[in-house]
Amino acid sequence: MNDRLETPKRPMTSRQLAALIGVSQAAVSRAFTPGSSISPELRERILRGAREFGYQPNAIASMLTTRRTNIIGLVVSDMSNPFHPAMVERLTRGLQRLGLQSLLFNVTPGARVEDQLIAIRTYNVDAVIVLSATVLSERDLAWAVEGRRAVVLNRLTTQDITTICCDTGLGMRALVDHLHAIGRRRIGYVAGLTRSAIGMERHSAFTTRLAELGMRLTGTASYESHSYEAGWKGALDLLAGKPDAILFATDILALGGMDALREAAGLRIPEDIAVAGFDDIALAGWPHYALTTYRQPIDQMVELTLSQFTAGPAPAPAHIAIPGELVIRGSTQRLGDTTV
Amino acid sequence: MNDRLETPKRPMTSRQLAALIGVSQAAVSRAFTPGSSISPELRERILRGAREFGYQPNAIASMLTTRRTNIIGLVVSDMSNPFHPAMVERLTRGLQRLGLQSLLFNVTPGARVEDQLIAIRTYNVDAVIVLSATVLSERDLAWAVEGRRAVVLNRLTTQDITTICCDTGLGMRALVDHLHAIGRRRIGYVAGLTRSAIGMERHSAFTTRLAELGMRLTGTASYESHSYEAGWKGALDLLAGKPDAILFATDILALGGMDALREAAGLRIPEDIAVAGFDDIALAGWPHYALTTYRQPIDQMVELTLSQFTAGPAPAPAHIAIPGELVIRGSTQRLGDTTV
DNA sequence: TTGAAAGCGCTAACAG
């Protein structure tokens, strides 16, 4: 590797501690290994000694023998969509609870993905969690998780990897049904990344339900990004079609769209036009936006992800879609209804 | 440790590769060590063989001998303030560029901090970056970084640790001067975490400048949090004092405050009341908010942090304050000026 | 420059 940082001073080793309290080095190791065969008295004596002399087992050394690192690689590509940090935060906390560490990888479109993720291999992480990282091609994805447990969140893949997503079909259906129920008939759609599988799924689930209900698609826009700006521009693009509602592929798009509709187009929401998103990020609940959206079941998604990393043989790869929850707020409202 | 995850299948070792191409195991090691004494030809032959057979050096094993992990512990406590994920993203990318990995720690107020950060020690991370983690007491902080390089960002400490902050004094002065320049004289202040050193510094820098300019402090509010909701409530609390401007300790507070002022109090910004924040998060630039704020020099802060981790002896701990930049947007405006 | 050999600190058989 490189020699960027100098060698820090050495902490005490199990052998030193063993010598200090007159037991074998192996005994020290056992004292720190739950379930190993050691008498409670000996263990207690050793743990007390460890506290006294400040001994901590060296995880690096144990990795070498056990071939387990207890490190999970967390691959993310875009922290500017608030949905992602929210997810990262929960995942990291959950992993910590299980005694697992999170090695964070931020993949960017520029450099070669394999170079960016090489540490997944050299550091031998036990498992990989990929969070909506559309930057990764199918090949990259396969390379990154090769030979280890993996969970892909909010992204679909043809690889033999467990994927966990919010149920797009249910979500889009609930949203469209809601728009229908409040009397909207002319709907525009702002897509995010149209070439991602999940993006396409959201789009097609949307158009399918729209057709089933006999509603009109007044137009589709996309700037190939999940950003406020993309939502802003996308919303304005759709106005020519005179929609009475716009559905956005993600909340962050919807926020940009709402501001554009209000400030650039001078429209009232929901009186002139209804707006809905998908995700339920914290900002969607802010009073200024009060965005109707489909809430991703974050907690369940995290729990399910964590359950892949517990003892026993690796679960067979599965593609899991979890139902979310329609959250109705002020951005949608029955047409002609004047109460806010 | 635990036995959560089963042993994955073993990758090729340097010894195996050595046997395969008929060189010594040490030669393989040297081939992957920049600057080691090995002939270009041998190295080339070995690297070619490595590519062919898919050999990758095992970082774990090398950690054991070199006692360097090339892992940096990144300690964060609150990802819901957008300033933090923005910082984490840049830090991680910067570290990756240097060939360093980021082990992410999410400290929460609940559990014992030492338990949450134990991996800093057992995994022997080379250095620690603490990001505004006010959850950590001074004692926790000292414990966490003991014996290794460390940088504390946006937090002050009495410990002998390098701290890197945006220059609070300059920032607050610039903001107050600006409010003064546009004719505001009655200023309210919404604080975040009042018991943090940086919180107190911002507050006192603010009041100092206010007094120097002979402006009136109409009130101070705080809900001990950097959140939208805390800003919302804080802003409303201040209205009794009839301020013509409110300064918020952070942008996220200001956003909540602005929405409260507009939607709950029915005020116009900046006509009825001016608003300013501190940080310049992405949302501050959204047209709906157009928040005047003091931009933290994130890029410089990250570069400076990274420079602490480059070759050579550890730089002496220093307390560094970097000037930011006043960003004037629509939320502040000359009193009586009607153009937007 | 290259190879042989001795560990790094720990876990995991294997005896006792």
Add this chain to the structure above:
DNA sequence: CTGTTAGCGCTTTCAA
């Protein structure tokens, strides 16, 4: 239950 003994895969002397 406890101690002894081999390694884990690599880096780093030390000779050649």
